[in-house]
Amino acid sequence: xxxxxxxxxxxxxxxxxxxxxxxxxxxxxxxxxxxxxxxxxxxxxxxxxxxxxxxxxxxxxxxxxxxxxxxxxxxxxxxxxxxxxxxxxxxxxxxxxxxxxxxxxxxxxxxxxxxxxxxxxxxxxxxxxxxxxxxxxxxxxxxxxxxxxxxxxxxxxxxxxxxxxxxxxxxxxxxxxxxxxxxxxxxxxxxxxxxxxxxxxxxxxxxxxxxxxxxxxxxxxxxxxxxxxxxxxxxxxxxxxxxxxxxxxxxxxxxxxxxxxxxxxxxxxxxxxxxxxxxxxxxxxxxxxxxxxxxxxxxxxxxxxxxxxxxxxxxxxxxxxxxxxxxxxxxxxxxxxxxxxxxxxxxxxx
Amino acid sequence: xxxxxxxxxxxxxxxxxxxxxxxxxxxxxxxxxxxxxxxxxxxxxxxxxxxxxxxxxxxxxxxxxxxxxxxxxxxxxxxxxxxxxxxxxxxxxxxxxxxxxxxxxxxxxxxxxxxxxxxxxxxxxxxxxxxxxxxxxxxxxxxxxxxxxxxxxxxxxxxxxxxxxxxxxxxxxxxxxxxxxxxxxxxxxxxxxxxxxxxxxxxxxxxxxxxxxxxxxxxxxxxxxxxxxxxxxxxxxxxxxxxxxxxxxxxxxxxxxxxxxxxxxxxxxxxxxxxxxxxxxxxxxxxxxxxxxxxxxxxxxxxxxxxxxxxxxxxxxxxxxxxxxxx
Numbered sequence: 001x002x003x004x005x006x007x008x009x010x011x012x013x014x015x016x017x018x019x020x021x022x023x024x025x026x027x028x029x030x031x032x033x034x035x036x037x038x039x040x041x042x043x044x045x046x047x048x049x050x051x052x053x054x055x056x057x058x059x060x061x062x063x064x065x066x067x068x069x070x071x072x073x074x075x076x077x078x079x080x081x082x083x084x085x086x087x088x089x090x091x092x093x094x095x096x097x098x099x100x101x102x103x104x105x106x107x108x109x110x111x112x113x114x115x116x117x118x119x120x121x122x123x124x125x126x127x128x129x130x131x132x133x134x135x136x137x138x139x140x141x142x143x144x145x146x147x148x149x150x151x152x153x154x155x156x157x158x159x160x161x162x163x164x165x166x167x168x169x170x171x172x173x174x175x176x177x178x179x180x181x182x183x184x185x186x187x188x189x190x191x192x193x194x195x196x197x198x199x200x201x202x203x204x205x206x207x208x209x210x211x212x213x214x215x216x217x218x219x220x221x222x223x224x225x226x227x228x229x230x231x232x233x234x235x236x237x238x239x240x241x242x243x244x245x246x247x248x249x250x251x252x253x254x255x256x257x258x259x260x261x262x263x264x265x266x267x268x269x270x271x272x273x274x275x276x277x278x279x280x281x282x283x284x285x286x287x288x289x290x291x292x293x294x295x296x297x298x299x300x301x302x303x304x305x306x307x308x309x310x311x312x313x314x315x316x317x318x319x320x321x322x323x324x325x326x327x328x329x330x331x332x333x334x335x336x337x338x339x340x341x342x343x344x345x346x347x348x349x350x
Numbered sequence: 351x352x353x354x355x356x357x358x359x360x361x362x363x364x365x366x367x368x369x370x371x372x373x374x375x376x377x378x379x380x381x382x383x384x385x386x387x388x389x390x391x392x393x394x395x396x397x398x399x400x401x402x403x404x405x406x407x408x409x410x411x412x413x414x415x416x417x418x419x420x421x422x423x424x425x426x427x428x429x430x431x432x433x434x435x436x437x438x439x440x441x442x443x444x445x446x447x448x449x450x451x452x453x454x455x456x457x458x459x460x461x462x463x464x465x466x467x468x469x470x471x472x473x474x475x476x477x478x479x480x481x482x483x484x485x486x487x488x489x490x491x492x493x494x495x496x497x498x499x500x501x502x503x504x505x506x507x508x509x510x511x512x513x514x515x516x517x518x519x520x521x522x523x524x525x526x527x528x529x530x531x532x533x534x535x536x537x538x539x540x541x542x543x544x545x546x547x548x549x550x551x552x553x554x555x556x557x558x559x560x561x562x563x564x565x566x567x568x569x570x571x572x573x574x575x576x577x578x579x580x581x582x583x584x585x586x587x588x589x590x591x592x593x594x595x596x597x598x599x600x601x602x603x604x605x606x607x608x609x610x611x612x613x614x615x616x617x618x619x620x621x622x623x624x625x626x627x628x629x630x631x632x633x634x635x636x637x638x639x640x641x642x643x644x645x646x647x648x649x650x651x652x653x654x655x656x657x658x659x660x661x662x663x664x665x666x667x668x669x670x671x672x673x674x675x676x677x
Contacts, residue, residue, distance in 0.1 A: 152604050155632040175675040179604060179635045 378430025449492030506540030543590035551581035614642030
């Protein structure tokens with residue numbers, strides 16, 4: 001993921017700003033809210049803080065340059081390596097990203113980097129796995145706008161690793177997002193008519209095996225939309241709806257969606273080896289201290305539902321992408337075990 | 351328990367305390383034979399005599415000044431200020447003298463004085479006899495401010511005020527003097543600084559002072575019929591303020607309306623909402639909201655006067671909006 005740093009509008013009649021000073025060097029890691037540069041207008045000199053964290057690129061303009069407002073001045077990248085590449089025309093990358101040629105390249109690099117991963121083409125299944133690219137672009141553009149949400153909703157979303165931008169896709173934008181919207185988020189995603197189902201059968205399989213199979217079976221298209229997940233918490237909650245009982249496990253801090261634009265900016269990100277992923281899921285679920293800095297690609301949550309004596313484990317990749325594991329053949333003991341929180345279950349196995 | 355009026359509860363509180371403590375005096379305009387224009391103090395002069403129930407000249411700064419001096423020299427005066435609107439006349443004695451003596455004398459002097467006064471509109475008393483000015487007093491450090499809501503509350507709080515060693519101003523709604531309520535026969539006091547959760551609820555907290563407690567009770571009744579469960583908190587004393595009870599309630603319900611009869615701007619509602627914002631910010635699912643009296647002089651016209659004060663309908667409408675995310 002890369003973020004643009006633009007010349008801010010600090011005054012009512014401001015057309016340009018002067019970069020008075022760079023407070024960070026190219027390649028430096030910048031925290032959110034850390035001053036990154038000083039911008040001078042005809043009225044003030046103001047420190048500008050980073051809206052996102054990341055490694056600072058080589059700036060497009062030096063100190064003293066007069067830059068029109070809204071112009072991209074520099075970028076913030078996830079890795080230090082990316083910063084060595086000068087992003088000479090960041091805006092053109094958008095065009096590149098939408099260029100079919102470029103897309104092909106991305107797909108190639110994907111296939112090249114993960115030869116062992118079993119790929120299932122879900123285009124023939126009844127539901128579309130991934131949201132159409134156009135929709136994702138709109139989500140990302142919303143990201144920069146102010147999202148109206150109550151403090152409680154924001155806090156809950158942050159704690160559960162739900163992005164408010166994902167909520168906007170489903171909720172009525174007329175009203176501010178409230179706690180109810182965030183709380184019902186995972187359950188609601190289930191109803192969205194855009195998840196796919198992969199049926200996998202297990203006979204009393206250990207959960208670790210199941211998750212590992214799940215990770216392999218997941219369509220590569222789904223993974224393509226997830227570049228980074230920062231795990232912050234494990235949530236377990238009970239949901240009752242009619243005679244259906246569901247336990248929802250949400251394992252996620254931050255889900256970073258990626259569209260064609262980002263993939264062209266940092267194609268390297270998606271070269272994660274997916275075989276490793278499931279191991280990391282297990283490790284994280286098993287550990288008591290869940291690191292907020294741990295980065296990996298994995299489902300953001302699991303939904304275990306029980307209805308008509310059938311157990312279903314659904315992996316949630318974002319609000320609209322679900323993968324279902326049918327667990328029809330579990331014996332009683334497994335059934336019992338699945339009713340305990342995931343973490344306890346893993347401890348029992350260990 | 352028996353049912354008595356507000357006036358009787360006040361009368362009992364003063365009489366009981368005066369019997370227990372010979373240093374307690376009561377002074378004010380028409381407090382002796384007349385028993386105040388509201389007849390709240392009738393009968394006290396017969397029991398305690400004119401040495402302890404003192405009719406004063408019509409000079410509020412004068413007799414409040416006397417009371418401050420008397421309090422500093424060993425008595426415990428209760429001052430009857432006929433209308434809350436007259437608080438402006440006594441502000442120097444109250445704010446500059448009474449409130450600061452303990453601090454400025456290094457703790458050597460106390461001013462154990464109680465000012466009994468009133469507040470509240472809709473009595474058709476026009477702009478100079480209808481104001482609710484408790485916020486002006488509450489702004490001054492060193493004075494305690496009480497706002498009882500029922501006969502039970504006024505008796506318990508007034509007795510606590512008389513026993514307190516600091517200046518205390520108790521604002522009674524002038525429309526409440528004939529209100530009836532259950533009051534125990536045995537003695538009790540209500541400690542200052544403890545809010546009262548009148549009714550538990552989960553969807554929204556209604557924080558109320560004085561007669562706004564009844565307004566909120568009516569509102570909660572209407573909300574209940576719409577399946578909205580409201581929690582009602584009677585603040586009781588605005589100085590000291592029981593912040594914790596209010597904040598804890600808002601943390602539970604995530605929504606709050608603060609209702610007070612003072613003018614809305616720069617008032618008690620603003621203060622309480624501000625503290626909620628500071629301490630329960632991440633629990634709020636809707637903007638913390640307040641309803642006060644309109645920022646206008648109270649009109650004499652009954653039709654207009656009724657429009658200026660908070661009503662249960664306004665509370666209900668606001669609560670429904672907050673719950674339906676219309677903000």
